[in-house]
Amino acid sequence: MDFKDKIRVIEDFPQPGVQFKDITTLLKDGKAFKAAIDELANRLEGKEIDLIVGPEARGFVVGTPLAYALGIGFVPVRKTGKLPGKVVEADYSLEYGKDKLAIHTDAIEPGQKVLIVDDLLATGGTINATLNLVRQLQAEVVGTAFVMELTYLKGREKIQDVDVISLLQY
Numbered sequence: 001m002d003f004k005d006k007i008r009v010i011e012d013f014p015q016p017g018v019q020f021k022d023i024t025t026l027l028k029d030g031k032a033f034k035a036a037i038d039e040l041a042n043r044l045e046g047k048e049i050d051l052i053v054g055p056e057a058r059g060f061v062v063g064t065p066l067a068y069a070l071g072i073g074f075v076p077v078r079k080t081g082k083l084p085g086k087v088v089e090a091d092y093s094l095e096y097g098k099d100k101l102a103i104h105t106d107a108i109e110p111g112q113k114v115l116i117v118d119d120l121l122a123t124g125g126t127i128n129a130t131l132n133l134v135r136q137l138q139a140e141v142v143g144t145a146f147v148m149e150l151t152y153l154k155g156r157e158k159i160q161d162v163d164v165i166s167l168l169q170y
């Protein structure tokens with residue numbers, strides 16, 4: 001399936017100069033949504049993974065069905081102030097802003113093998129902050145997986161030592 005056909009592109013959102021890649025049009029198409037999750041699961045076949053970690057909010061939408069498909073657990077990384085337990089935090093900036101991300105300190109055991117999942121890799125700010133959090137918990141990052149990658153923003157360069165899977169590239 002050509003997943004690019006299912007993504008709506010909106011100019012100048014949320015600010016002038018940003019070309020927003022809207023995944024909602026893929027998500028509402030049940031066949032395309034299933035095919036995207038199945039394709040990610042296929043690409044991960046043979047990889048040892050204990051847990052998927054996904055950043056709020058679109059990382060949940062891709063990460064939780066993928067965790068379900070692989071029969072493994074899911075750990076949310078949330079914007080600051082949302083998690084009720086003890087957390088570690090990391091600042092980050094992305095294509096159109098900055099924020100702080102947090103993870104529960106007891107969400108991952110040291111040495112567990114973690115795959116980080118999000119809908120989209122742009123500047124790499126979000127994924128890099130998520131990597132930082134997972135590493136603070138002494139987990140082993142076995143890779144990252146995305147539906148989309150904006151290659152012109154060179155996010156891969158921020159996470160050079162980590163495997164990147166993306167289903168479609170701009």
Ligand SMILES: O=P(O)(O)OC[C@H]1O[C@H](OP(=O)(O)OP(=O)(O)O)[C@H](O)[C@@H]1O
Binds near residue numbers: 093118120122125155
């Ligand atoms: O590579 P980056 O430049 O960091 O950009 C990618 C991030 O931006 C979007 O999330 P956003 O922060 O807009 O939040 P949302 O998922 O809550 O919409 C997207 O879902 C990624 O998480």
Ligand SMILES: Nc1ncnc2[nH]cnc12
Binds near residue numbers: 019094096120123
């Ligand atoms: N151009 C973009 N489209 C959709 N989500 C994004 N997150 C960061 N940059 C984005």
